[in-house]
Amino acid sequence: MTNTSNKITDEQLIAEAIKGNKKALTEIVLRYEQTVYNFAFKICRDKDKAEHAMQETFLSMVKSLKQFSGKSKLSTWLYTIVSNHCLMLARSKKKYDYTVLENEDGLVNDKFISDWKFNPEKLSENQELKDILDNAIEKLPHDYKVVFLLRDVEGLSTKETSEIVNLSIPAIKSRLHRARAFLRNELNKTLHV
Amino acid sequence: MKKIETTCKLVMNHLCDNLGEDLDSPKCLDIKTHLESCPNCRSFFNTINSTVEFYKKYNVKLDDKGHKELLSILGLNEDDSNDDE
Numbered sequence: 116m117t118n119t120s121n122k123i124t125d126e127q128l129i130a131e132a133i134k135g136n137k138k139a140l141t142e143i144v145l146r147y148e149q150t151v152y153n154f155a156f157k158i159c160r161d162k163d164k165a166e167h168a169m170q171e172t173f174l175s176m177v178k179s180l181k182q183f184s185g186k187s188k189l190s191t192w193l194y195t196i197v198s199n200h201c202l203m204l205a206r207s208k209k210k211y212d213y214t215v216l217e218n219e220d221g222l223v224n225d226k227f228i229s230d231w232k233f234n235p236e237k238l239s240e241n242q243e244l245k246d247i248l249d250n251a252i253e254k255l256p257h258d259y260k261v262v263f264l265l266r267d268v269e270g271l272s273t274k275e276t277s278e279i280v281n282l283s284i285p286a287i288k289s290r291l292h293r294a295r296a297f298l299r300n301e302l303n304k305t306l307h308v
Numbered sequence: 309m310k311k312i313e314t315t316c317k318l319v320m321n322h323l324c325d326n327l328g329e330d331l332d333s334p335k336c337l338d339i340k341t342h343l344e345s346c347p348n349c350r351s352f353f354n355t356i357n358s359t360v361e362f363y364k365k366y367n368v369k370l371d372d373k374g375h376k377e378l379l380s381i382l383g384l385n386e387d388d389s390n391d392d393e
């Protein structure tokens with residue numbers, strides 16, 4: 116999450132918000148609502164669910180603001196809450212066969228390797244491509260998905276990611292590796308030339 | 309010293325592990341050389357990169373309605389951020 120270059124830090128805003136300063140609380144929400152919503156969408160792949168997860172996230176934040184220790188960044192903390200709310204929303208989701216993720220040979224194979232006909236630059240005008248991306252990532256188990264999104268998409272460090280998903284560094288690396296290969300293979304089914 | 313054999317599979321696995329990290333490090337030199345001469349591995353590398361790029365570029369924007377609803381749920385007011393209390 117990018118911090119604004121405002122002089123007032125998140126920590127100062129939190130301290131003010133705890134004292135009941137609504138202006139400070141509003142400022143925190145304005146700083147992070149877009150990132151929280153976008154990240155929630157990336158996990159849920161559904162705008163209504165993302166909005167719901169965003170609301171729940173800020174409600175939780177307000178409730179437990181006093182417990183925010185300042186040990187980690189506010190953004191790290193928010194990512195954690197979003198991720199947990201999205202996990203709860205996904206509970207009823209249908210199960211996929213994840214054995215392919217455990218099997219190295221299934222993930223990296225040299226069959227059907229060619230470049231793709233789509234270019235990431237063309238994404239915004241292509242709903243069909245967006246659907247393909249949604250469907251592929253929906254098949255990943257929650258923790259693989261969140262690790263991929265935090266590390267590769269949001270650009271967080273391995274250490275920060277490990278704090279958020281509560282997994283060891285080697286576990287993060289292994290999930291990231293498998294998630295990338297899995298998504299690449301899923302997309303390859305429709306995108307290969 | 310025995311030279312590590314860089315089969316395509318090893319190369320691809322290594323690429324998955326190290327994407328976004330320093331491909332200029334000495335241990336990656338073999339990989340780089342292999343990539344230059346192997347179209348298969350190059351395609352694999354490109355498509356892994358594209359996968360990440362696709363998901364990076366796929367973003368949504370919170371609309372005004374969603375923004376207002378959020379503030380109202382939290383009992384906040386847009387003007388709160390501009391007022392001097």
Ligand SMILES: [Zn+2]
Pocket residue numbers: 315316317319342346348349350
């Ligand atoms: Zn090769």
